[in-house]
Amino acid sequence: MAKLLTVKELQAKIAEAEGAKASAALKRQQAEERERAELLDHLTKPSGLSDEEVMEKASIIINRAVENGLMSVQVFRFPHTLCTDNGRAINQGEAGWEKTLTGIPNEIFQFWKRQLQPRGYHIRYEIINYPNGMPGDVGVFLSWG
16 A cells, blocks of 8 residues: 655655756756857857858858848857947947957958958848847848849
8 A cells, every 4th residue: 555645745755856856957057058158268269260261161151042042141140248348339230330349250250351341242240139138149141232
C-alpha cells in the first residue's frame, strides 16, 4: 500500500522541486550571459579577414539576395552596446553616427566605404528590435539599385 505523505513532507518535496527548477534556470541564465559576453568580446576584436575574403562573403550574400529578387539584404546584426553611445545616434539618425561604431561593426562600415560605396552600394545601420521598449540589436543592411 502506498504511503500517504504528510502535509509537511509534501511541502518539503514541493520546495525541493522548486529549488531544483530555480537552480536550473539560474544555470541557464549564467550560461547565456557567458555566451553573450564571449560574443561581445569576439565582436570588439578585429575579424582578421582581408578585403578579398570579405568581398567573397559579400558577393555570396548579395548574389543570393539578387537571385531571390531582393534589392537589399541584412548582412550583420550586433548588440547596441557595441556602439559608444549604445546605439542612440543610429536610433536618432544623427549625422556622424558611424563614429560611434566599434569592433567588427566599424570594420564592416570601413569595408563598405573602401570597397562597396565606390561600386554604388548603400549601407544602413538601424535598431531592429526594442526589448522592453529599449534599443536592442542593430541590423546592418546593404542595398543597391
